[in-house]
Amino acid sequence: MIENEVLKNMKTRFSCRKFKPDPVEKEKLDAILDAAKYAANGHHLEAWHFTIITTEEGKKELLDAVAPEPEEFKKFAPKGATWPFPSDFFGAPVVIMISYDPKAPWPDAGAFLAAGNIMNAAHSLGLSSCALTVYSKDVFRTEETKANRAKFIPEGYELYLSLVLGYPEVVPTNKPPRKEGVETWL
Numbered sequence: 001m002i003e004n005e006v007l008k009n010m011k012t013r014f015s016c017r018k019f020k021p022d023p024v025e026k027e028k029l030d031a032i033l034d035a036a037k038y039a040a041n042g043h044h045l046e047a048w049h050f051t052i053i054t055t056e057e058g059k060k061e062l063l064d065a066v067a068p069e070p071e072e073f074k075k076f077a078p079k080g081a082t083w084p085f086p087s088d089f090f091g092a093p094v095v096i097m098i099s100y101d102p103k104a105p106w107p108d109a110g111a112f113l114a115a116g117n118i119m120n121a122a123h124s125l126g127l128s129s130c131a132l133t134v135y136s137k138d139v140f141r142t143e144e145t146k147a148n149r150a151k152f153i154p155e156g157y158e159l160y161l162s163l164v165l166g167y168p169e170v171v172p173t174n175k176p177p178r179k180e181g182v183e184t185w186l
Ligand SMILES: Cc1cc2nc3c(=O)[nH]c(=O)nc-3n(C[C@H](O)[C@H](O)[C@H](O)COP(=O)(O)O)c2cc1C
Pocket: 013, 014, 015, 016, 017, 130, 131, 132, 133, 134, 161
């Protein structure tokens, strides 16, 4: 199999669920966000927005802003998890919320590709990340919490996904191989 630094970086990236409290250098965050903005996106409209939370007050504001626990949470959450999960953001110093303009063509695809760039760029700089389903699309879904959205994302935009980011407490040495049999060749 061909290997190079980029391929190796993509294949060693992992979802981190325990972070060191160390802050992330601003120049690293700038480089990561720059990489995000180079993602492919529908009609090259770059209809995305990134909200970067680096303070404890900011994280607390987000926790206070989220909708109450939805019905389906218990079904999908890890055993013993309480809403919103994880309320400590796995100890990560940085939360990045990615939102998009729903009026643009395929805006969610662009947002997701930007998320991929963030994850891979972070890993290349010795950082790790994890996507958090709870702090995504539906987090401001109720009437009472709809207004909270304005604090975090631009008017008319929709939150797509949040990522946590920071220095990992532990780096896995071997990632299990990925599932085979998921290709069709013609
Ligand atoms: C859209 C999306 C949502 C995710 N949500 C969560 C989450 O809420 N909590 C979590 O611990 N991991 C979450 N993950 C991480 C996945 O569990 C992880 O990517 C998957 O297990 C593969 O592992 P890897 O990222 O280490 O390769 C999410 C990943 C994606 C792409």
